[in-house]
Amino acid sequence: MKQNNMLAMILAGGRGSRLHDLTNKVAKPAVSYGGKYRIIDFPLSNCANSGIDVVGVLTQYESILLNSYVAAGRRWGLDAKDSGVYVLPPREKADANLNVYRGTADAISQNIDFVDAYAPEHVLILSGDHIYKMNYAEMLAEHKAHNADATIAVIEVPKKEASRFGIMNTDEEGRILEFEEKPEKPKSNLASMGIYIFDWKLLRKMLVADMKDPDSNHDFGKDIIPQLLADDRKLQAYKFKGYWKDVGTIDSLWEANMDLITDNNDLNLNDPSWKIYTEDVTTLPQYLGPNASVKGAFVTQGCMVDGEVNHSVLFTSAKVGVGAKVIDSVLMPGVVVEEGAVVQRALVADNVKIGKDAVVGSADSENIELVAKRVKGVE
Amino acid sequence: MKQNNMLAMILAGGRGSRLHDLTNKVAKPAVSYGGKYRIIDFPLSNCANSGIDVVGVLTQYESILLNSYVAAGRRWGLDAKDSGVYVLPPREKADANLNVYRGTADAISQNIDFVDAYAPEHVLILSGDHIYKMNYAEMLAEHKAHNADATIAVIEVPKKEASRFGIMNTDEEGRILEFEEKPEKPKSNLASMGIYIFDWKLLRKMLVADMKDPDSNHDFGKDIIPQLLADDRKLQAYKFKGYWKDVGTIDSLWEANMDLITDNNDLNLNDPSWKIYTEDVTTLPQYLGPNASVKGAFVTQGCMVDGEVNHSVLFTSAKVGVGAKVIDSVLMPGVVVEEGAVVQRALVADNVKIGKDAVVGSADSENIELVAKRVKGVE
């Protein structure tokens, strides 16, 4: 807080229901990604690397794993003296009963007392389920340079896809003139990334009003931003260039993993100047056996491979037995592919075992197969 | 968890309504005590000193300060690799709506998944609002030595007060034969301290049954313990000797503070072999001015005294001006007693200012005066 006087709030209440069985017991921000990470490692590491000390994480649905995971602020170095990651689920208050968050804005509204305790000048609102690397300190510098009331990070998307996003129409200096949620005929290709910097005093006032508004959805995109524009506030767009992905489906989660083994991968997890921090799991290093063949793969500690791995991502402690084949697939933490089994175009969920000689997925399937239950092999 | 395979769960949902204004914005376990501590520092420090690594804190009512406070596990060294303090408020689940905890047992029941994730052999249930030092490792050793199903810590109370407590009637080896909640005619003076060690497998079974029982209060004292006795389980009493205080009222909170400046103070906060850890606040050391007179007092860092302090406890950064008198009183963190003011037999709440020449409390009052709002002085 001392350095930049900005506090971050991460919205991590998403159910992620299009990820099916992956989010049965785990909130979407806690879904595993990239061999050793969870999705929420990205905004949290970005915060740490941007010099932000205090982060509130707004959780909601089935968040015991997420809550425990982010509470260990040491993972991102967010455990220095005045630093911390604070889990903020809905709570009972003297003047309000226990209730779920009604929308993204309501999640912040219900935690005004938390933010007030730090009295920050600025508040950074983030989403817990996007994969990207961004220096929020630079965004704050631009926010200040433009003397803006709010700054919204935007990314250029292909014109034809623009109607799937919230689109910002700006003037030449990047001032936002108009915001359209999923417009049929988009006027620009600048999509909101759901990353906002607000002056806290202003946002606080907006939220207090919004809470009382019976017609509001209590949502940043639907209510707060339009209201700010209606009030003729200065909203600035911050153009982001680089990798950014919202992994909403099994296919897009699989794709995001596969991006790590393409040669033009903008995400670059191997950059020492902007590391992504995560849980420090105790495992052996990777063991590759005498029969191993691993090509075009992203493999992490604890994996043991004595079979064939091709164009695949292996998460912590995944095992591939002799003669087994893993092709175009993602093996999540603890997956075991036994001898002779074949896994192709599949995403195998945590700790699932693929039995001996079993065959999972197929080379020509339209969608990636999610394997969430044990597959019995030849006994 | 490695060392003793025991996980601790601290029940910290108490409203503490008899502490009036002190618990308006702060849950009872977070109430300040003893100059620099909060009450919950005691069970948490006991855990750290007993070699317990993982602690769940069950919070409920208005717990933003409590949640943030305990989440910083570093304060008790509970932030090593496999260690942590986890805040567990009620939460929404796939098969259950968001709801408050219905009783002490229900608080654990709703977090069975949390406990299961650590698969402990034993679970230690504690209360978040008692002041005492206890080595839970010794209690566990006794639990094991007796091969008990559950062990309950008990303390001898004066016979005439026994009817205010839950009383355990035991045989000569300390096996509990009968448990009576606030009996009119107590048969023993062994009061339950609300500290239980259970074998997790057994407790888990009891809780699952209790959750489904429509007639249950979902309370350890009222339901779980009687049921265990009815089932003829082996319940062992663990006799505790030493300081133990449940500070339910302003008078008893005041008394507990005053205990620290009596010569036969069993609590002994100055014992290097069993330190009580707490938040590390950045302040100056104590400054005593040229006119200071401090006698029979417990004073902590950040205090500045240039007046008279007699038989009183001064919390972090309390200030006493020239010519002011503080007698038989407790000044909570940040209290300012301005020049010439007199405070007597009072407990002054956090950050309250007693104005110049104001007079608060009186030497012959029956009860201790709680001063929770600014007292204007002579302008």
Place this chain on the structure above:
Amino acid sequence: MYSSFGIITPANRHVWVEGLQDYRPIGSFSFLGRYRVIDFPISNMSNSGIDRIQVYIRRKAVSLIDHLGSGRHYNINSKRGKLQPLFSENTGEHDIYNTDIAAYIENMEEIEKLTHTYVVIAPSYMVYAMDYDSLIHTHAESGADITLLYHSVDNARESFLNCNTLNLNKQKGVLSVEKNQGTAKNRNIFMDTYVMKRELFIELITKANKLSSMYTMSDILNDLCCELDIRGVAHRGFFASITDFKSYYDANMALEDIKMSQNLFSEDWPIYTKTNDSCPTRYFETAEVTSSVVSNGCMIKGKVENSIIGRGCVIKEGAVVKNCILLTDVLIGEGVHVENQVVDRRAKLTQVKEIVADPETPGYIKRGDTI
């Protein structure tokens, strides 16, 4: 905020604080009861947003390493930042080769590894508050090659005799860096604090090392005063240089005055330290404590006046402690009168009942001694 890393330097071989320094480096000295001297430069850096800090250590590292810990208590993110102890093993304590330059050369790999634009060098043996980010800003705006921090004093004849002074022109350009010979009252005491670009820093130490194995950073600067644009920036507020026994005593005593302490401590510039988890201090019925600074964990039954009392001290009935600095865990026995003394850790003053020194030449009682 500027991209910069910090270097905290030990005192050079001309500096020696009698007694205390036998047991630990100056940075590890207890200060004002609650702090260690090195808390000041580290807190200054941390508050200035510098989270990569190298601490050079020459000897007796145990207490300092313990105090530095993981750096988290200085509010440094342990993933992004680092409070890194570095050692000078190649040179002995009193060697003529024992210089700051030699220490940098020995750890050059660790310096070259860093990619920050600027370096801020600050001494571990001086006490002051300073926003280094704004100092870098001043430096960058001025276009100077090197910026040096100084403090103007009017007692240089009798004080700061182990320090360097800056000889400045009207534009604050540094004409020379000279030892304080005590020949004049008014001097610009050099606070051994430097700001420059990392590249220039590496160039300078390489050059200095080639010129002479005995060269220090101030030597090479003095050589280059004509070639480079070296400027002084004046510091205001409390300033103490702990470079001999008397200056240690005086610096503590000066801050016993709450008003003076407000020149050093302020709400928005926290000075961090490592907590020891001591309980509050208990004043008994017989205690009489005035004009003193007291740490936690003490038991006081006697009389204390104009003193600094360290953590965990016990002052028995009838004892009198006047104009003293007691370090941690000191015991003053019943009826013992101690005056104008620095009493080192765990000393027990119980047998001799009167230990009084002259106020101008305060005494020193060794660590762990029983007297």
Place this chain on the structure above:
Amino acid sequence: MYSSFGIITPANRHVWVEGLQDYRPIGSFSFLGRYRVIDFPISNMSNSGIDRIQVYIRRKAVSLIDHLGSGRHYNINSKRGKLQPLFSENTGEHDIYNTDIAAYIENMEEIEKLTHTYVVIAPSYMVYAMDYDSLIHTHAESGADITLLYHSVDNARESFLNCNTLNLNKQKGVLSVEKNQGTAKNRNIFMDTYVMKRELFIELITKANKLSSMYTMSDILNDLCCELDIRGVAHRGFFASITDFKSYYDANMALEDIKMSQNLFSEDWPIYTKTNDSCPTRYFETAEVTSSVVSNGCMIKGKVENSIIGRGCVIKEGAVVKNCILLTDVLIGEGVHVENQVVDRRAKLTQVKEIVADPETPGYIKRGDTI
């Protein structure tokens, strides 16, 4: 659980690992890519419930201090426990005075401060898994004064030549502690691991120090074999003593075999280390890696066989790495063939295309070298 503290000792002056030890103490050597050697004794202690651990350091402390950090990654409660580095400053590296006893004497104050009943002493240069709490239990139950851990080997003629051996009677009583002269195949190699009461420990080091300034702990034990009840306890499972270059190479290579590694690593006995937050390793289309142990953060395009690959290594197309140990951040250039080599940190093998040593006398490539 027993009340005990731990001591981790550096190798004595007879031990020297060519090349590697120029840059860091053996405890700080990279092991099996992911670990440092000292991770094993510290994890053993932490898993045994010992949370107060003194680590004695003689020189080149930087990498070791950095690796030890706050001890939290070893699962040590930082309030209740402490992983404390202690230094030997009074003696030089190759001094005859450089003994374990001298290091203890120099830090006696820190030892006397502790109140634990037992002490467990373990070397920083041996790799094995051991539950010290059960060892203390065996010790306490047996009534012995001192218990020593040993490992029976059948290759003492050619290996363990820098180690001591225990000469035992039928009841496992220690008759003498002798240097391994390589004269017999079967020996009980002393694992430099001791259990005794803290009081006896202090008594022994005081006595040893009086007898001779050159005495080591094993010397004094050898003297006292008749007077005291000193017993040996046999260790089973993987054991390696890293006391020369070949033993370092062999210990790593032995664990390249997953079956062998199961004698050292098990689910319920985690070996902790410090994470570097490296990303997973990327294997490119052209990679061919078999029978190897690979750390995170590597980029592999070439062929790797029977090797240990450290963190952040880059192996370019057409390169062949066989029977090698690559430490952190090593670069193997296109078409370079390297065999039977230990390649130290940040070395770059790009120019010379063939670097092959004899399997019996593996080669060493210096830290940071470009070849």
